[in-house]
Amino acid sequence: MQYMALIYTDPALTPPMGKAMNDDYFAYTRRVKEAGVMKAGDALQPVTTATSVRVRDGKVETIDGPFADTKEHLGGYYLLDCADLDEALKWAAQIPGAKYGTIEVRPIVVFG
Amino acid sequence: MIRDTPASTALDKVMREDRGRCLAALIARFGDFQLAEDALQDALAEAARHWDQSGVPDRPLGWLLKVAGRKAVDRLRRRNREGAGAAALAILASDPVEEEAEMIPDQRLRLIFTCCHPALEPKTRVALTLRTLGGLTTSQIARAFLDSEPAMGQRLSRAKAKIAAAAIPFKLPEPEDLAERLNSVLTVVYLIFNAGYTAGPALDRDLCDEAIFLARLLNQLQPATAEVEGALALLLLTHARRAARVLGGASVALADQDRALWDGPMLAEGQALLDRAVARRRSGPFQIKAAIAALHSQHAPDWPQITALYAGLLCHEPTPVVRLNHAVALAESGALQEALERLGALSDALDGYQPFHAARAELLARSGQTTAALVAYERAIALASSPADAAFLTRRRNRNLS
Numbered sequence: 001m002q003y004m005a006l007i008y009t010d011p012a013l014t015p016p017m018g019k020a021m022n023d024d025y026f027a028y029t030r031r032v033k034e035a036g037v038m039k040a041g042d043a044l045q046p047v048t049t050a051t052s053v054r055v056r057d058g059k060v061e062t063i064d065g066p067f068a069d070t071k072e073h074l075g076g077y078y079l080l081d082c083a084d085l086d087e088a089l090k091w092a093a094q095i096p097g098a099k100y101g102t103i104e105v106r107p108i109v110v111f112g
Numbered sequence: 113m114i115r116d117t118p119a120s121t122a123l124d125k126v127m128r129e130d131r132g133r134c135l136a137a138l139i140a141r142f143g144d145f146q147l148a149e150d151a152l153q154d155a156l157a158e159a160a161r162h163w164d165q166s167g168v169p170d171r172p173l174g175w176l177l178k179v180a181g182r183k184a185v186d187r188l189r190r191r192n193r194e195g196a197g198a199a200a201l202a203i204l205a206s207d208p209v210e211e212e213a214e215m216i217p218d219q220r221l222r223l224i225f226t227c228c229h230p231a232l233e234p235k236t237r238v239a240l241t242l243r244t245l246g247g248l249t250t251s252q253i254a255r256a257f258l259d260s261e262p263a264m265g266q267r268l269s270r271a272k273a274k275i276a277a278a279a280i281p282f283k284l285p286e287p288e289d290l291a292e293r294l295n296s297v298l299t300v301v302y303l304i305f306n307a308g309y310t311a312g313p314a315l316d317r318d319l320c321d322e323a324i325f326l327a328r329l330l331n332q333l334q335p336a337t338a339e340v341e342g343a344l345a346l347l348l349l350t351h352a353r354r355a356a357r358v359l360g361g362a363s364v365a366l367a368d369q370d371r372a373l374w375d376g377p378m379l380a381e382g383q384a385l386l387d388r389a390v391a392r393r394r395s396g397p398f399q400i401k402a403a404i405a406a407l408h409s410q411h412a413p414d415w416p417q418i419t420a421l422y423a424g425l426l427c428h429e430p431t432p433v434v435r436l437n438h439a440v441a442l443a444e445s446g447a448l449q450e451a452l453e454r455l456g457a458l459s460d461a462l463d464g465y466q467p468f469h470a471a472r473a474e475l476l477a478r479s480g481q482t483t484a485a486l487v488a489y490e491r492a493i494a495l496a497s498s499p500a501d502a503a504f505l506t507r508r509r510n511r512n513l514s
């Protein structure tokens with residue numbers, strides 16, 4: 001069973017992306033990899049770099065900015081392979097961002 | 113049931129006592145909440161037909177489980193033919209040879225933990241627990257929580273869909289999570305009890321009895337656990353006073369209740385459970401609440417000790433309501449001024465909470481602040497959730513401010 005752990009943080013409440021934070025994420029990533037749980041994971045550039053597109057009446061509309069203007073932004077993700085939700089929540093709670101942001105955990109659809 | 117035949121009576125009895133057990137066994141076997149419920153429904157329909165003609169079988173529960181198991185397999189085969197394929201096939205392939213129902217272990221504890229999983233909304237936990245373990249119908253649950261039946265039905269199906277899609281496990285928590293998960297379960301049981309306490313016997317299924325049934329079940333399935341014993345003790349010590357709680361349409365304060373109406377054996381059972389729990393030396397919020405309820409049952413409540421217990425409870429639950437109770441206990445112990453100051457600090461958080469204004473009115477009246485007391489009584493009466501409570505508050509106001 002695969003789960004997407006989406007890391008949402010409020011930049012105003014987030015400690016600067018310094019060495020301490022990098023070390024925390026490196027350590028977590030190593031652990032989750034060694035456990036054979038991590039399928040993928042990335043950090044995203046800040047939301048100020050986001051561009052949104054949609055197609056209406058066959059025309060592409062391009063918008064500067066994120067899809068939704070919220071205080072908390074999607075900052076990165078881990079794709080986790082776990083036995084069940086309990087295991088996924090355990091790993092998600094250890095993501096460094098969980099201490100000041102929120103991790104949303106969503107199961108991946110399996111097309112049978 | 114539609115008619116009162118031996119078959120329908122037997123079915124009613126099995127479902128009342130063992131619906132949870134049936135469902136738990138089916139979910140353990142098939143790993144699918146909705147499938148288990150549908151299969152059990154199929155089996156009940158078949159039982160209603162079959163038992164009427166051929167008589168009630170010797171072991172009704174075993175019969176139902178066996179037939180429900182077959183119905184579930186039928187449904188999986190059909191699902192498979194309709195192309196929803198691989199998952200259904202996997203279950204069929206792993207399905208063990210049909211066991212004798214009597215050999216199937218009691219899986220209800222796992223079911224309780226799944227229904228009360230923290231990934232579900234608290235109200236959903238309550239509803240799902242009542243539906244699967246208490247065997248209440250969707251419409252009964254809807255009525256208990258003043259919801260419409262379609263809304264409650266939707267809440268239940270969304271929950272079952274989430275359990276399946278997100279793989280909320282059907283298993284006992286890891287030892288390191290047990291205390292927290294157990295607290296979540298006991299909180300659900302307590303919420304059910306409180307809903308029954310507020311609604312009174314207005315519903316056709318008494319939710320207080322339902323909560324006590326669940327607490328007893330937990331105490332049987334997870335024995336020798338201090339907080340489970342504490343929670344059951346709390347419910348029994350509270351429920352034992354139910355007959356004395358309302359008199360002539362008005363609620364009666366504890367100190368004024370007719371103790372002859374209290375249920376002596378139930379109080380004794382609660383006290384014995386509490387003693388056993390405390391002896392385990394694993395303190396927790398439910399034991400503390402039970403200890404407070406036990407002290408309230410004494411002829412002259414020991415207020416300094418009740419105050420100390422509320423202070424202890426604040427460590428577990430630092431909520432405005434516990435702070436309110438702590439302040440009231442302080443006032444009863446003689447620290448009236450300090451209590452009023454503490455209440456003052458809660459006025460924002462508890463502005464819409466009737467007991468807050470009622471308590472504040474009492475303490476203001478006691479300290480001679482008549483005008484402020486009158487205002488607080490009016491506010492409390494306006495917020496009263498039942499006519500009995502409003503009548504009680506009006507009586508208090510007239511007595512204390514004349």
